[in-house]
Amino acid sequence: MAQLPPFDHTPLPYDGPTPAEVLKMRKDFVNPAIFHYYKKPIMIVEGKGQYLFDETGRRYLDGFGGIVTVSVGHCHPEVVKAANQQNETIQHTTTIYLNPGIALYAKELAAKMPGDLKVCYFVNSGSEANDLAVLMARAHTGNYDLVALRNAYHGGSPGTMALTSHHTWKFNVPHSFGVQHARMPDPYRGPFGMDDPDAGKKYAADVAETIQFGTSGRIAGFIAESIQGVGGSVVFPDGYLKHAYEHARAAGALCIADEVQAGFGRTGTHFWGFETQGVMPDIVTMAKGIGNGCPLAAVVTTPEIARSLASRIHFNTFGGNPVSCAQGRAVLRVIENEGLQANCLNIGAYLTAGFEKLAGKHSIIGQVRGKGLMLGVELVKDRNTKEPAKEQCAEVFERCKDLGLLIGKGGLWGNTLRIKPPMCIHQADADFMLEVIDAALAGI
Numbered sequence: 001m002a003q004l005p006p007f008d009h010t011p012l013p014y015d016g017p018t019p020a021e022v023l024k025m026r027k028d029f030v031n032p033a034i035f036h037y038y039k040k041p042i043m044i045v046e047g048k049g050q051y052l053f054d055e056t057g058r059r060y061l062d063g064f065g066g067i068v069t070v071s072v073g074h075c076h077p078e079v080v081k082a083a084n085q086q087n088e089t090i091q092h093t094t095t096i097y098l099n100p101g102i103a104l105y106a107k108e109l110a111a112k113m114p115g116d117l118k119v120c121y122f123v124n125s126g127s128e129a130n131d132l133a134v135l136m137a138r139a140h141t142g143n144y145d146l147v148a149l150r151n152a153y154h155g156g157s158p159g160t161m162a163l164t165s166h167h168t169w170k171f172n173v174p175h176s177f178g179v180q181h182a183r184m185p186d187p188y189r190g191p192f193g194m195d196d197p198d199a200g201k202k203y204a205a206d207v208a209e210t211i212q213f214g215t216s217g218r219i220a221g222f223i224a225e226s227i228q229g230v231g232g233s234v235v236f237p238d239g240y241l242k243h244a245y246e247h248a249r250a251a252g253a254l255c256i257a258d259e260v261q262a263g264f265g266r267t268g269t270h271f272w273g274f275e276t277q278g279v280m281p282d283i284v285t286m287a288k289g290i291g292n293g294c295p296l297a298a299v300v301t302t303p304e305i306a307r308s309l310a311s312r313i314h315f316n317t318f319g320g321n322p323v324s325c326a327q328g329r330a331v332l333r334v335i336e337n338e339g340l341q342a343n344c345l346n347i348g349a350y351l352t353a354g355f356e357k358l359a360g361k362h363s364i365i366g367q368v369r370g371k372g373l374m375l376g377v378e379l380v381k382d383r384n385t386k387e388p389a390k391e392q393c394a395e396v397f398e399r400c401k402d403l404g405l406l407i408g409k410g411g412l413w414g415n416t417l418r419i420k421p422p423m424c425i426h427q428a429d430a431d432f433m434l435e436v437i438d439a440a441l442a443g444i
């Protein structure tokens, strides 16, 4: 059986409620629409670096980072120290008073952005960031409609639920109006395949058609993730966003890059996912990994676009909270000081090569895809029909947990294993992960 690499950390003894008691309390008192992973849910009570510990002290390799959110590692000492220091000094002010945290953080975040993207708005979640981006695009252009992509996930608020394009996340209520979804640019499942050098341009033509057939012809915005995360780590063909942005801009749109999952170096080659497609968005939204687990998100845009929102007050109580800002600043420092983007590139390439090797052995693997440490392994019943191997994927996922590896699962049919660990994992962890997934796929 695969062995986790040695790790010098003893978790604290746990003497709280048992998993059965917690499950019961969740059932009785917590939102019944949330779901838990695994037939028999596990309880996580401690995290350190790339590892998680359950109430018995059992260690797991975290291959999913709390849904692509723990970017620099669980309880990273520098992040913890920054948050603790801020908690002991002043926890909350709102922006009605000056506090250095928000100003310093905005300056440091802006320094990470290309071009004229330098005005930061701080909010509390990815959904809120995307809602704000949509408002901004509408206020700036005077247009209303938006084009998003099929297979996208942009949030669960009433506004972003309209952008999201999976029936599984949508309630049967009126969402925000005026959103059309263009064809998903997926070279594995779509009509233009991996071998078509013009696939990017061909998929992007559907953005122009969606505008022509589904809107007044003038739109406020085009929004896309740089790699579709919840949709199963779908990577667009080269040139897709460039052509899509051209079509959208010709119809008056601002282009919004949703970097909630792909940002902060995770793709390995670039700090921002949109840079892997060589485009310059007008608005960038970010969340999750930005704060390594604290409720922090941001929208960054140009001074010109920001002026369009200045005609009214824009305020939220917790946006720019001193503790979140301290934590966000620490995350930026750790990514830089520990070379985590380069680590994503190296370990990501190592894992990709390993998964490709597994694909040679297990015919259930239909495609290995992704960039850096944002990877997907799509499972299919048959490589020709590409019928999603949903039940098998669920079984592999359970087996991985039993063997000590926690990963994610995604795509509309839930047949893609999502590998998005904290960006600090080591090669020995990657070896463990490959060995576990190999064992979990055996005989499936």
Ligand SMILES: Cc1ncc(COP(=O)(O)O)c(C=O)c1O
Residues within 6 Å of the ligand: 124, 125, 126, 127, 128, 130, 153, 154, 155, 156, 225, 229, 230, 258, 259, 260, 261, 287, 288
């Ligand atoms: C790409 C993307 N955008 C937006 C969101 C919404 O973020 P939040 O759950 O913080 O509202 C998510 C969440 O999974 C996401 O993956």
